[in-house]
Amino acid sequence: MKFANPTNDVAFRKVFGNKKKLALISFLNAVIKLPSRKPITKVTLLNPYQLPKLSGGKSTIVDVKATDGEGNNYLVEMQVTEATDFEKRIQYYVAQNYSGQIVQGNKYQKLKPIYFIGILKFNIGKNPNYFTKHRVHDVETQENVLKEMEFNFIQLKRFKKKIEDLITPIDQWAYFLKNAEDLEIIPKNVKDKGLKAAYLEADRHNWTKDEAEYYLKAEIKERDELGALELAEKRGEEKGRVEGRVEGRVEGRVEGRVEGRVEGIEIGEERMVEKIILSKYPKFSVAQLAELTDLTEDEVIAILKKHDKM
Template structure:
Protein backbone atom coordinates (compact mmCIF):
# COMPACT_ATOMS: atom_id res chain seq x y z
CA UNK A 1 0.00 0.00 0.00
CA UNK A 2 1.02 3.58 -0.59
CA UNK A 3 -0.66 6.65 0.90
CA UNK A 4 -0.67 10.29 -0.12
CA UNK A 5 0.80 12.69 2.44
CA UNK A 6 -2.02 14.49 4.34
CA UNK A 7 0.37 17.35 5.11
CA UNK A 8 0.20 18.46 1.46
CA UNK A 9 -2.81 20.74 1.34
CA UNK A 10 -4.28 19.16 -1.81
CA UNK A 11 -4.26 15.75 -0.09
CA UNK A 12 -5.56 17.24 3.15
CA UNK A 13 -8.56 18.77 1.44
CA UNK A 14 -9.29 15.61 -0.56
CA UNK A 15 -9.30 13.54 2.64
CA UNK A 16 -11.13 15.93 4.96
CA UNK A 17 -13.13 18.11 2.58
CA UNK A 18 -14.97 15.72 0.25
CA UNK A 19 -18.72 15.14 0.36
CA UNK A 20 -18.22 11.38 0.70
CA UNK A 21 -15.86 11.74 3.68
CA UNK A 22 -17.90 13.83 6.09
CA UNK A 23 -17.54 11.09 8.70
CA UNK A 24 -13.77 11.64 8.55
CA UNK A 25 -14.08 15.36 9.21
CA UNK A 26 -16.72 14.86 11.91
CA UNK A 27 -14.56 12.24 13.62
CA UNK A 28 -11.56 14.57 13.59
CA UNK A 29 -13.54 17.54 14.94
CA UNK A 30 -15.18 15.49 17.70
CA UNK A 31 -11.82 14.06 18.79
CA UNK A 32 -10.06 17.44 18.82
CA UNK A 33 -12.89 19.37 20.51
CA UNK A 34 -13.77 16.51 22.89
CA UNK A 35 -17.41 16.46 21.74
CA UNK A 36 -19.46 13.65 23.23
CA UNK A 37 -23.06 12.93 24.20
CA UNK A 38 -25.47 15.58 22.96
CA UNK A 39 -22.51 17.77 21.99
CA UNK A 40 -21.58 15.47 19.11
CA UNK A 41 -22.00 16.76 15.56
CA UNK A 42 -25.31 15.52 14.15
CA UNK A 43 -24.92 17.07 10.72
CA UNK A 44 -22.18 18.89 8.81
CA UNK A 45 -22.44 21.06 5.71
CA UNK A 46 -19.30 21.61 3.63
CA UNK A 47 -19.29 25.24 2.50
CA UNK A 48 -16.75 24.64 -0.27
CA UNK A 49 -16.46 20.89 -0.99
CA UNK A 50 -13.43 19.33 -2.70
CA UNK A 51 -13.88 19.33 -6.49
CA UNK A 52 -10.98 18.62 -8.84
CA UNK A 53 -12.02 21.17 -11.55
CA UNK A 54 -12.19 23.95 -8.96
CA UNK A 55 -8.86 22.93 -7.40
CA UNK A 56 -7.25 23.12 -10.86
CA UNK A 57 -8.50 26.70 -11.24
CA UNK A 58 -7.02 27.67 -7.87
CA UNK A 59 -3.59 26.37 -8.93
CA UNK A 60 -1.24 26.37 -5.90
CA UNK A 61 -2.95 28.37 -3.21
CA UNK A 62 -4.42 27.94 0.25
CA UNK A 63 -6.80 24.96 0.33
CA UNK A 64 -8.64 25.04 3.64
CA UNK A 65 -11.78 23.13 4.62
CA UNK A 66 -14.78 25.21 5.70
CA UNK A 67 -17.93 23.72 7.17
CA UNK A 68 -20.88 24.40 9.49
CA UNK A 69 -22.60 22.01 11.89
CA UNK A 70 -26.26 21.61 12.87
CA UNK A 71 -25.90 24.26 15.61
CA UNK A 72 -24.59 26.87 13.19
CA UNK A 73 -21.00 26.69 14.46
CA UNK A 74 -18.50 27.34 11.65
CA UNK A 75 -15.17 25.53 11.35
CA UNK A 76 -12.12 26.47 9.31
CA UNK A 77 -9.59 23.63 9.11
CA UNK A 78 -6.23 24.26 7.45
CA UNK A 79 -2.94 22.42 6.99
CA UNK A 80 0.18 24.60 6.69
CA UNK A 81 3.46 22.95 5.78
CA UNK A 82 5.80 25.97 5.77
CA UNK A 83 6.01 29.04 7.96
CA UNK A 84 5.38 32.56 6.68
CA UNK A 85 5.96 35.83 8.50
CA UNK A 86 2.30 36.96 8.42
CA UNK A 87 0.88 33.53 9.20
CA UNK A 88 -0.92 34.34 12.47
CA UNK A 89 -2.35 37.52 10.99
CA UNK A 90 -3.90 35.56 8.15
CA UNK A 91 -5.37 32.97 10.52
CA UNK A 92 -7.04 35.70 12.58
CA UNK A 93 -8.18 37.59 9.49
CA UNK A 94 -9.83 34.52 7.95
CA UNK A 95 -11.59 33.64 11.20
CA UNK A 96 -12.88 37.20 11.62
CA UNK A 97 -14.04 37.25 8.00
CA UNK A 98 -15.93 33.98 8.46
CA UNK A 99 -17.57 35.45 11.58
CA UNK A 100 -18.80 38.71 10.06
CA UNK A 101 -19.91 37.09 6.78
CA UNK A 102 -22.57 35.07 8.61
CA UNK A 103 -25.01 37.97 8.41
CA UNK A 104 -25.89 40.60 5.86
CA UNK A 105 -25.88 44.33 6.57
CA UNK A 106 -28.84 45.24 8.76
CA UNK A 107 -29.39 41.74 10.16
CA UNK A 108 -29.45 41.11 13.90
CA UNK A 109 -26.21 40.30 15.73
CA UNK A 110 -27.78 37.35 17.62
CA UNK A 111 -27.67 35.45 14.32
CA UNK A 112 -23.88 35.35 14.62
CA UNK A 113 -22.56 31.96 15.71
CA UNK A 114 -19.19 30.78 16.98
CA UNK A 115 -16.27 30.29 14.59
CA UNK A 116 -13.58 27.72 15.41
CA UNK A 117 -10.34 28.02 13.44
CA UNK A 118 -8.25 24.85 13.45
CA UNK A 119 -4.72 25.05 12.07
CA UNK A 120 -2.31 22.15 11.71
CA UNK A 121 1.32 23.15 11.16
CA UNK A 122 4.32 21.10 10.08
CA UNK A 123 6.57 23.49 11.99
CA UNK A 124 6.85 24.84 15.52
CA UNK A 125 4.75 27.97 15.86
CA UNK A 126 4.72 28.75 19.60
CA UNK A 127 8.11 28.32 21.29
CA UNK A 128 6.62 28.79 24.76
CA UNK A 129 4.03 26.01 24.34
CA UNK A 130 5.44 22.51 24.68
CA UNK A 131 2.31 20.40 24.08
CA UNK A 132 1.31 19.74 20.45
CA UNK A 133 -2.35 20.81 20.76
CA UNK A 134 -3.17 24.28 22.08
CA UNK A 135 -6.39 26.29 22.40
CA UNK A 136 -6.41 30.09 22.24
CA UNK A 137 -9.23 32.45 23.19
CA UNK A 138 -9.77 35.95 24.60
CA UNK A 139 -9.55 36.17 28.39
CA UNK A 140 -9.82 38.93 30.97
CA UNK A 141 -6.22 39.52 32.07
CA UNK A 142 -6.73 39.75 35.87
CA UNK A 143 -9.27 37.00 36.58
CA UNK A 144 -8.55 34.79 33.58
CA UNK A 145 -12.28 34.54 32.93
CA UNK A 146 -13.23 33.92 29.30
CA UNK A 147 -16.33 35.86 28.28
CA UNK A 148 -15.48 36.32 24.59
CA UNK A 149 -15.61 32.90 22.95
CA UNK A 150 -17.14 33.74 19.59
CA UNK A 151 -13.82 33.08 17.82
CA UNK A 152 -11.62 30.29 19.16
CA UNK A 153 -8.35 28.99 17.73
CA UNK A 154 -6.91 25.49 17.92
CA UNK A 155 -3.39 24.70 16.76
CA UNK A 156 -1.80 21.30 16.23
CA UNK A 157 1.99 21.57 15.87
CA UNK A 158 3.07 18.27 14.33
CA UNK A 159 6.80 18.44 15.27
CA UNK A 160 5.80 18.51 18.96
CA UNK A 161 3.97 15.18 18.62
CA UNK A 162 6.57 12.56 19.53
CA UNK A 163 4.50 9.53 20.52
CA UNK A 164 5.25 6.27 18.77
CA UNK A 165 2.52 4.01 17.41
CA UNK A 166 2.53 1.93 20.61
CA UNK A 167 2.17 5.06 22.76
CA UNK A 168 -1.03 6.38 21.16
CA UNK A 169 -3.61 6.99 23.89
CA UNK A 170 -6.84 8.11 22.23
CA UNK A 171 -8.46 8.89 18.85
CA UNK A 172 -6.88 12.37 18.75
CA UNK A 173 -3.43 10.78 19.01
CA UNK A 174 -4.41 8.50 16.12
CA UNK A 175 -5.49 11.49 14.02
CA UNK A 176 -2.23 13.36 14.62
CA UNK A 177 -0.22 10.22 13.90
CA UNK A 178 -2.14 9.75 10.65
CA UNK A 179 -1.59 13.34 9.49
CA UNK A 180 2.10 13.32 10.33
CA UNK A 181 3.15 9.85 9.21
CA UNK A 182 0.62 8.41 6.71
CA UNK A 183 2.72 9.51 3.74
CA UNK A 184 5.59 7.26 4.87
CA UNK A 185 3.55 4.17 5.82
CA UNK A 186 2.92 1.07 3.71
CA UNK A 187 -0.10 -0.32 5.57
CA UNK A 188 -2.81 0.77 7.98
CA UNK A 189 -1.39 0.06 11.46
CA UNK A 190 -3.38 -2.47 13.50
CA UNK A 191 -3.03 -0.10 16.46
CA UNK A 192 -5.33 2.34 14.63
CA UNK A 193 -8.81 1.28 15.76
CA UNK A 194 -10.83 4.47 15.27
CA UNK A 195 -13.16 3.86 12.31
CA UNK A 196 -12.99 7.47 11.01
CA UNK A 197 -9.17 7.32 11.09
CA UNK A 198 -9.16 4.00 9.24
CA UNK A 199 -11.53 5.52 6.67
CA UNK A 200 -9.07 8.41 6.31
CA UNK A 201 -6.31 5.90 5.53
CA UNK A 202 -8.55 4.32 2.88
CA UNK A 203 -9.24 7.73 1.35
CA UNK A 204 -5.49 8.42 1.31
CA UNK A 205 -4.64 5.31 -0.70
CA UNK A 206 -2.86 6.25 -3.91
CA UNK A 207 -4.64 3.33 -5.59
CA UNK A 208 -7.99 5.04 -4.96
CA UNK A 209 -7.00 8.26 -6.76
CA UNK A 210 -7.78 9.14 -10.34
CA UNK A 211 -4.89 9.97 -12.66
CA UNK A 212 -5.98 13.62 -12.66
CA UNK A 213 -6.05 13.75 -8.86
CA UNK A 214 -2.60 12.19 -8.58
CA UNK A 215 -1.15 14.64 -11.12
CA UNK A 216 -2.51 17.57 -9.09
CA UNK A 217 -1.23 16.03 -5.87
CA UNK A 218 2.21 15.52 -7.43
CA UNK A 219 2.31 19.12 -8.66
CA UNK A 220 1.35 20.39 -5.20
CA UNK A 221 4.21 18.41 -3.66
CA UNK A 222 6.69 19.69 -6.25
CA UNK A 223 5.52 23.27 -5.68
CA UNK A 224 6.19 22.93 -1.95
CA UNK A 225 9.66 21.49 -2.56
CA UNK A 226 10.48 24.24 -5.06
CA UNK A 227 9.26 26.96 -2.70
CA UNK A 228 11.33 25.59 0.18
CA UNK A 229 14.40 25.39 -2.05
CA UNK A 230 13.88 28.90 -3.40
CA UNK A 231 13.54 30.32 0.11
CA UNK A 232 16.76 28.63 1.25
CA UNK A 233 18.73 29.77 -1.81
CA UNK A 234 17.39 33.31 -1.53
CA UNK A 235 18.11 33.41 2.19
CA UNK A 236 21.69 32.27 1.64
CA UNK A 237 22.27 34.75 -1.18
CA UNK A 238 20.57 37.57 0.71
CA UNK A 239 22.66 36.99 3.81
CA UNK A 240 25.85 36.91 1.77
CA UNK A 241 24.93 40.14 -0.01
CA UNK A 242 24.05 41.78 3.28
CA UNK A 243 27.28 40.74 4.93
CA UNK A 244 29.39 41.96 2.01
CA UNK A 245 27.60 45.28 1.82
CA UNK A 246 27.60 45.75 5.58
CA UNK A 247 31.31 45.02 5.92
CA UNK A 248 32.29 47.28 3.05
CA UNK A 249 30.15 50.16 4.24
CA UNK A 250 31.11 49.68 7.87
CA UNK A 251 34.83 49.68 7.13
CA UNK A 252 34.49 52.72 4.93
CA UNK A 253 32.36 54.84 7.23
CA UNK A 254 33.00 53.24 10.59
CA UNK A 255 29.43 53.97 11.63
CA UNK A 256 26.35 51.94 12.61
CA UNK A 257 24.52 53.37 9.60
CA UNK A 258 26.73 51.29 7.36
CA UNK A 259 25.75 48.09 9.10
CA UNK A 260 22.06 49.02 8.98
CA UNK A 261 22.30 49.76 5.27
CA UNK A 262 24.01 46.43 4.75
CA UNK A 263 21.19 44.61 6.50
CA UNK A 264 18.65 46.45 4.38
CA UNK A 265 20.49 45.52 1.19
CA UNK A 266 20.56 41.90 2.28
CA UNK A 267 16.82 41.88 3.01
CA UNK A 268 16.15 43.58 -0.33
CA UNK A 269 18.24 41.00 -2.18
CA UNK A 270 16.33 38.21 -0.44
CA UNK A 271 12.98 39.77 -1.31
CA UNK A 272 13.93 40.33 -4.95
CA UNK A 273 15.21 36.77 -5.31
CA UNK A 274 12.03 35.17 -3.95
CA UNK A 275 9.82 37.46 -6.06
CA UNK A 276 11.75 36.35 -9.14
CA UNK A 277 11.36 32.70 -8.20
CA UNK A 278 7.63 33.06 -7.60
CA UNK A 279 6.53 35.48 -10.34
CA UNK A 280 9.23 35.18 -13.01
CA UNK A 281 12.90 35.97 -13.51
CA UNK A 282 12.19 39.40 -15.04
CA UNK A 283 10.34 41.68 -12.65
CA UNK A 284 8.36 44.55 -14.23
CA UNK A 285 9.93 48.01 -14.24
CA UNK A 286 7.34 49.35 -11.80
CA UNK A 287 8.33 46.66 -9.30
CA UNK A 288 12.05 47.40 -9.70
CA UNK A 289 11.38 51.11 -9.12
CA UNK A 290 9.53 50.36 -5.91
CA UNK A 291 12.29 48.05 -4.71
CA UNK A 292 15.02 50.59 -5.50
CA UNK A 293 13.21 53.30 -3.54
CA UNK A 294 12.12 51.09 -0.64
CA UNK A 295 12.83 51.76 3.00
CA UNK A 296 13.19 49.11 5.69
CA UNK A 297 9.50 49.28 6.70
CA UNK A 298 8.28 48.78 3.14
CA UNK A 299 10.63 45.83 2.62
CA UNK A 300 9.29 44.17 5.76
CA UNK A 301 5.66 44.78 4.75
CA UNK A 302 6.18 43.34 1.27
CA UNK A 303 8.02 40.35 2.72
CA UNK A 304 5.04 39.66 5.00
CA UNK A 305 2.64 39.62 2.04
CA UNK A 306 4.85 37.83 -0.45
CA UNK A 307 4.15 34.19 0.44
CA UNK A 308 0.36 34.51 0.56
CA UNK A 309 -0.08 36.87 -2.42
CA UNK A 310 -1.02 35.38 -5.79
CA UNK A 311 0.00 38.46 -7.83
CA UNK A 312 2.67 41.14 -7.72
CA UNK A 313 -0.08 43.74 -7.35
CA UNK A 314 -1.19 42.05 -4.14
CA UNK A 315 2.37 42.13 -2.76
CA UNK A 316 2.79 45.84 -3.38
CA UNK A 317 -0.74 46.94 -2.48
CA UNK A 318 -0.85 49.91 -0.12
CA UNK A 319 -3.92 48.54 1.71
CA UNK A 320 -2.80 47.06 5.04
CA UNK A 321 -5.36 47.54 7.79
CA UNK A 322 -4.75 44.44 9.88
CA UNK A 323 -3.65 44.70 13.49
CA UNK A 324 -0.31 43.38 14.71
CA UNK A 325 -0.15 39.84 16.07
CA UNK A 326 -0.97 39.65 19.78
CA UNK A 327 1.33 37.86 22.16
CA UNK A 328 0.14 34.32 22.79
CA UNK A 329 0.22 32.66 26.17
CA UNK A 330 0.21 28.99 27.04
CA UNK A 331 -2.55 27.06 25.28
CA UNK A 332 -4.51 24.30 26.93
Protein backbone atom coordinates in the same frame (compact mmCIF):
# COMPACT_ATOMS: atom_id res chain seq x y z
CA MET B 1 -0.99 0.37 0.44
CA LYS B 2 0.77 3.57 -0.61
CA PHE B 3 -0.43 6.53 1.40
CA ALA B 4 -0.17 10.08 0.15
CA ASN B 5 1.20 12.92 2.23
CA PRO B 6 -1.97 14.29 3.94
CA THR B 7 -0.54 17.81 3.96
CA ASN B 8 -0.39 17.84 0.17
CA ASP B 9 -3.05 20.07 -1.41
CA VAL B 10 -4.89 17.26 -3.23
CA ALA B 11 -4.59 14.70 -0.42
CA PHE B 12 -5.73 17.18 2.24
CA ARG B 13 -8.85 18.10 0.31
CA LYS B 14 -9.57 14.47 -0.54
CA VAL B 15 -9.36 13.38 3.11
CA PHE B 16 -11.24 16.26 4.72
CA GLY B 17 -13.39 17.56 1.88
CA ASN B 18 -14.95 14.39 0.45
CA LYS B 19 -18.71 13.91 0.43
CA LYS B 20 -18.68 11.05 2.96
CA LYS B 21 -17.41 13.49 5.65
CA LEU B 22 -16.66 10.60 8.02
CA ALA B 23 -13.00 11.58 8.40
CA LEU B 24 -13.81 15.27 8.85
CA ILE B 25 -16.37 14.59 11.61
CA SER B 26 -13.92 12.32 13.44
CA PHE B 27 -11.16 14.92 13.16
CA LEU B 28 -13.38 17.75 14.40
CA ASN B 29 -14.48 15.69 17.42
CA ALA B 30 -10.83 14.93 18.21
CA VAL B 31 -9.91 18.63 18.21
CA ILE B 32 -13.04 20.51 19.29
CA LYS B 33 -14.79 20.14 22.63
CA LEU B 34 -18.16 21.84 22.25
CA PRO B 35 -19.68 23.57 25.33
CA SER B 36 -22.72 21.30 25.02
CA ARG B 37 -20.43 18.25 25.35
CA LYS B 38 -22.36 16.73 22.48
CA PRO B 39 -20.19 15.20 19.74
CA ILE B 40 -20.47 16.48 16.19
CA THR B 41 -22.55 14.03 14.20
CA LYS B 42 -23.34 15.91 11.02
CA VAL B 43 -21.58 18.59 8.99
CA THR B 44 -22.24 20.44 5.76
CA LEU B 45 -19.22 21.19 3.59
CA LEU B 46 -19.12 24.77 2.33
CA ASN B 47 -16.28 24.09 -0.14
CA PRO B 48 -16.51 20.39 -1.18
CA TYR B 49 -13.56 18.48 -2.62
CA GLN B 50 -12.50 19.18 -6.17
CA LEU B 51 -9.20 19.02 -7.95
CA PRO B 52 -7.34 22.30 -7.34
CA LYS B 53 -6.34 24.80 -9.97
CA LEU B 54 -2.56 24.70 -9.80
CA SER B 55 -1.79 27.15 -12.59
CA GLY B 56 -1.77 30.17 -10.31
CA GLY B 57 -1.54 31.08 -6.65
CA LYS B 58 0.30 29.32 -3.88
CA SER B 59 -0.33 25.81 -2.61
CA THR B 60 1.03 26.55 0.85
CA ILE B 61 -2.45 27.35 2.25
CA VAL B 62 -5.35 24.91 1.87
CA ASP B 63 -8.63 25.10 3.75
CA VAL B 64 -11.87 23.21 4.31
CA LYS B 65 -14.97 25.00 5.60
CA ALA B 66 -17.93 23.27 7.27
CA THR B 67 -20.89 23.88 9.56
CA ASP B 68 -22.73 21.46 11.86
CA GLY B 69 -26.40 20.97 12.71
CA GLU B 70 -26.22 23.54 15.51
CA GLY B 71 -24.84 26.21 13.20
CA ASN B 72 -21.29 26.10 14.57
CA ASN B 73 -18.68 26.89 11.92
CA TYR B 74 -15.37 25.14 11.35
CA LEU B 75 -12.37 26.40 9.39
CA VAL B 76 -9.70 23.73 8.88
CA GLU B 77 -6.53 25.10 7.31
CA MET B 78 -3.29 23.47 6.27
CA GLN B 79 -0.31 25.80 6.00
CA VAL B 80 3.12 24.59 4.93
CA THR B 81 5.27 27.71 5.36
CA GLU B 82 5.18 30.50 7.91
CA ALA B 83 4.03 33.73 6.31
CA THR B 84 4.59 37.30 7.43
CA ASP B 85 1.95 38.38 9.97
CA PHE B 86 0.50 34.85 10.07
CA GLU B 87 -1.24 35.45 13.41
CA LYS B 88 -2.88 38.64 12.15
CA ARG B 89 -4.04 36.96 8.96
CA ILE B 90 -5.83 34.11 10.70
CA GLN B 91 -7.57 36.50 13.10
CA TYR B 92 -8.72 38.59 10.17
CA TYR B 93 -9.79 35.44 8.33
CA VAL B 94 -11.84 34.15 11.28
CA ALA B 95 -13.34 37.58 12.01
CA GLN B 96 -14.31 37.98 8.37
CA ASN B 97 -16.07 34.60 8.35
CA TYR B 98 -17.75 35.40 11.66
CA SER B 99 -19.14 38.76 10.56
CA GLY B 100 -20.08 37.33 7.17
CA GLN B 101 -22.82 35.21 8.78
CA ILE B 102 -25.19 38.17 8.85
CA VAL B 103 -25.89 41.16 6.64
CA GLN B 104 -26.34 44.72 7.84
CA GLY B 105 -29.51 45.07 9.89
CA ASN B 106 -29.69 41.44 11.00
CA LYS B 107 -29.72 40.59 14.69
CA TYR B 108 -26.44 39.61 16.31
CA GLN B 109 -28.07 36.60 17.95
CA LYS B 110 -27.89 34.90 14.58
CA LEU B 111 -24.10 34.79 14.83
CA LYS B 112 -22.73 31.33 15.58
CA PRO B 113 -19.32 30.34 16.99
CA ILE B 114 -16.36 29.75 14.72
CA TYR B 115 -13.67 27.17 15.46
CA PHE B 116 -10.39 27.56 13.59
CA ILE B 117 -8.07 24.55 13.26
CA GLY B 118 -4.63 25.24 11.83
CA ILE B 119 -2.44 22.30 10.80
CA LEU B 120 1.02 23.83 10.58
CA LYS B 121 4.44 22.68 9.44
CA PHE B 122 6.06 25.35 11.60
CA ASN B 123 5.87 26.43 15.24
CA ILE B 124 4.08 29.37 16.80
CA GLY B 125 4.21 30.56 20.39
CA LYS B 126 6.39 29.30 23.25
CA ASN B 127 4.20 26.39 24.37
CA PRO B 128 6.27 23.23 23.68
CA ASN B 129 3.14 21.08 23.20
CA TYR B 130 2.27 20.23 19.62
CA PHE B 131 -1.45 20.90 20.17
CA THR B 132 -2.52 24.29 21.54
CA LYS B 133 -5.92 25.89 22.06
CA HIS B 134 -6.47 29.67 22.22
CA ARG B 135 -9.51 31.53 23.54
CA VAL B 136 -10.26 35.02 24.90
CA HIS B 137 -10.16 35.00 28.72
CA ASP B 138 -10.52 37.56 31.51
CA VAL B 139 -6.95 38.33 32.56
CA GLU B 140 -7.71 38.08 36.30
CA THR B 141 -10.43 35.45 36.60
CA GLN B 142 -9.67 33.46 33.42
CA GLU B 143 -13.41 33.53 32.72
CA ASN B 144 -14.23 32.84 29.08
CA VAL B 145 -16.96 35.43 28.38
CA LEU B 146 -16.13 36.03 24.70
CA LYS B 147 -16.81 32.51 23.45
CA GLU B 148 -17.54 32.97 19.77
CA MET B 149 -14.04 32.36 18.40
CA GLU B 150 -11.53 29.61 19.20
CA PHE B 151 -8.15 28.94 17.60
CA ASN B 152 -6.60 25.47 17.61
CA PHE B 153 -3.15 24.64 16.26
CA ILE B 154 -1.58 21.27 15.45
CA GLN B 155 2.13 22.00 15.01
CA LEU B 156 3.63 19.00 13.23
CA LYS B 157 7.26 20.02 13.88
CA ARG B 158 6.62 19.66 17.63
CA PHE B 159 4.90 16.29 17.29
CA LYS B 160 7.50 13.66 18.30
CA LYS B 161 5.36 10.76 19.54
CA LYS B 162 5.92 7.24 18.25
CA ILE B 163 3.09 4.89 17.40
CA GLU B 164 3.22 3.17 20.80
CA ASP B 165 2.91 6.54 22.58
CA LEU B 166 -0.39 7.56 20.98
CA ILE B 167 -3.02 8.01 23.70
CA THR B 168 -5.67 10.52 22.64
CA PRO B 169 -7.61 10.80 19.37
CA ILE B 170 -5.72 13.98 18.53
CA ASP B 171 -2.44 12.05 18.97
CA GLN B 172 -3.56 9.52 16.38
CA TRP B 173 -4.67 12.21 13.97
CA ALA B 174 -1.40 14.11 14.34
CA TYR B 175 0.51 10.87 13.73
CA PHE B 176 -1.52 10.29 10.56
CA LEU B 177 -0.90 13.84 9.30
CA LYS B 178 2.85 13.65 9.86
CA ASN B 179 3.70 10.03 9.12
CA ALA B 180 1.11 8.47 6.78
CA GLU B 181 3.33 8.99 3.75
CA ASP B 182 5.97 6.67 5.29
CA LEU B 183 3.55 3.86 6.25
CA GLU B 184 2.52 0.80 4.24
CA ILE B 185 -0.43 -0.35 6.36
CA ILE B 186 -2.99 1.23 8.67
CA PRO B 187 -1.61 1.03 12.24
CA LYS B 188 -3.21 -1.70 14.32
CA ASN B 189 -4.15 0.68 17.13
CA VAL B 190 -6.43 2.71 14.83
CA LYS B 191 -9.98 1.85 15.92
CA ASP B 192 -11.83 5.04 15.01
CA LYS B 193 -13.88 4.63 11.83
CA GLY B 194 -13.26 8.20 10.73
CA LEU B 195 -9.49 7.88 11.04
CA LYS B 196 -9.59 4.59 9.17
CA ALA B 197 -11.56 6.35 6.46
CA ALA B 198 -8.83 9.01 6.32
CA TYR B 199 -6.15 6.36 5.73
CA LEU B 200 -8.26 4.77 3.00
CA GLU B 201 -8.83 8.13 1.32
CA ALA B 202 -5.08 8.74 1.44
CA ASP B 203 -4.31 5.39 -0.18
CA ARG B 204 -3.16 6.37 -3.65
CA HIS B 205 -4.03 2.95 -5.05
CA ASN B 206 -7.68 4.01 -4.88
CA TRP B 207 -7.18 7.30 -6.69
CA THR B 208 -8.14 8.22 -10.22
CA LYS B 209 -5.49 9.00 -12.81
CA ASP B 210 -6.31 12.72 -12.61
CA GLU B 211 -6.04 12.75 -8.81
CA ALA B 212 -2.63 11.05 -8.97
CA GLU B 213 -1.45 13.50 -11.60
CA TYR B 214 -2.63 16.56 -9.70
CA TYR B 215 -1.13 15.19 -6.48
CA LEU B 216 2.30 15.06 -8.12
CA LYS B 217 1.85 18.54 -9.60
CA ALA B 218 0.88 19.92 -6.20
CA GLU B 219 3.89 18.22 -4.64
CA ILE B 220 6.24 19.72 -7.23
CA LYS B 221 4.64 23.15 -6.82
CA GLU B 222 5.05 23.01 -3.05
CA ARG B 223 8.69 21.96 -3.34
CA ASP B 224 9.33 24.76 -5.81
CA GLU B 225 7.81 27.28 -3.41
CA LEU B 226 9.82 25.93 -0.48
CA GLY B 227 12.94 25.89 -2.63
CA ALA B 228 12.35 29.50 -3.63
CA LEU B 229 11.99 30.48 0.03
CA GLU B 230 15.17 28.61 0.98
CA LEU B 231 17.04 30.23 -1.91
CA ALA B 232 15.82 33.67 -0.84
CA GLU B 233 16.94 32.97 2.72
CA LYS B 234 20.37 31.78 1.54
CA ARG B 235 20.77 34.83 -0.67
CA GLY B 236 19.73 37.01 2.23
CA GLU B 237 22.26 35.33 4.51
CA GLU B 238 25.00 35.57 1.87
CA LYS B 239 24.16 39.22 1.26
CA GLY B 240 24.38 39.81 5.00
CA ARG B 241 27.77 38.12 5.16
CA VAL B 242 29.08 40.11 2.19
CA GLU B 243 27.73 43.37 3.59
CA GLY B 244 29.21 42.48 6.95
CA ARG B 245 32.63 41.88 5.40
CA VAL B 246 32.45 45.11 3.40
CA GLU B 247 31.30 47.09 6.42
CA GLY B 248 34.06 45.52 8.48
CA ARG B 249 36.68 46.48 5.93
CA VAL B 250 35.34 50.00 5.57
CA GLU B 251 35.11 50.44 9.33
CA GLY B 252 38.63 49.06 9.69
CA ARG B 253 39.99 51.44 7.09
CA VAL B 254 38.16 54.43 8.57
CA GLU B 255 39.26 53.54 12.08
CA GLY B 256 42.81 53.05 10.82
CA ARG B 257 42.83 56.42 9.10
CA VAL B 258 41.36 58.12 12.17
CA GLU B 259 43.81 56.41 14.51
CA GLY B 260 46.64 57.28 12.13
CA ARG B 261 45.60 60.90 12.06
CA VAL B 262 45.33 61.03 15.86
CA GLU B 263 48.70 59.36 16.25
CA GLY B 264 50.11 61.77 13.65
CA ILE B 265 48.78 64.75 15.56
CA GLU B 266 50.19 63.42 18.80
CA ILE B 267 53.57 62.74 17.22
CA GLY B 268 53.56 66.17 15.58
CA GLU B 269 52.74 67.84 18.88
CA GLU B 270 55.59 66.01 20.63
CA ARG B 271 58.05 67.14 18.00
CA MET B 272 56.78 70.72 18.23
CA VAL B 273 57.24 70.68 22.01
CA GLU B 274 60.75 69.29 21.61
CA LYS B 275 61.62 72.03 19.11
CA ILE B 276 60.38 74.72 21.49
CA ILE B 277 62.39 73.32 24.39
CA LEU B 278 65.57 72.87 22.34
CA SER B 279 65.35 76.34 20.75
CA LYS B 280 64.66 78.14 24.06
CA TYR B 281 67.26 76.32 26.12
CA PRO B 282 69.42 77.69 27.77
CA LYS B 283 67.72 81.09 27.41
CA PHE B 284 65.02 79.79 29.67
CA SER B 285 65.34 77.73 32.78
CA VAL B 286 63.85 74.20 33.13
CA ALA B 287 61.07 75.61 35.28
CA GLN B 288 60.24 78.25 32.66
CA LEU B 289 60.26 75.65 29.85
CA ALA B 290 57.94 73.39 31.85
CA GLU B 291 55.48 76.23 32.33
CA LEU B 292 55.75 77.22 28.66
CA THR B 293 55.11 73.71 27.27
CA ASP B 294 52.72 72.51 30.00
CA LEU B 295 55.09 69.67 30.90
CA THR B 296 56.64 68.71 34.22
CA GLU B 297 60.21 69.68 34.95
CA ASP B 298 61.24 66.02 34.85
CA GLU B 299 59.72 65.67 31.33
CA VAL B 300 61.63 68.75 30.16
CA ILE B 301 64.86 67.36 31.61
CA ALA B 302 64.25 63.99 29.88
CA ILE B 303 63.89 65.71 26.50
CA LEU B 304 67.03 67.73 27.00
CA LYS B 305 69.02 64.65 28.02
CA LYS B 306 67.67 62.78 24.97
CA HIS B 307 69.39 65.39 22.76
CA ASP B 308 72.50 65.67 24.93
CA LYS B 309 71.69 69.21 26.01
CA MET B 310 72.34 68.58 29.67
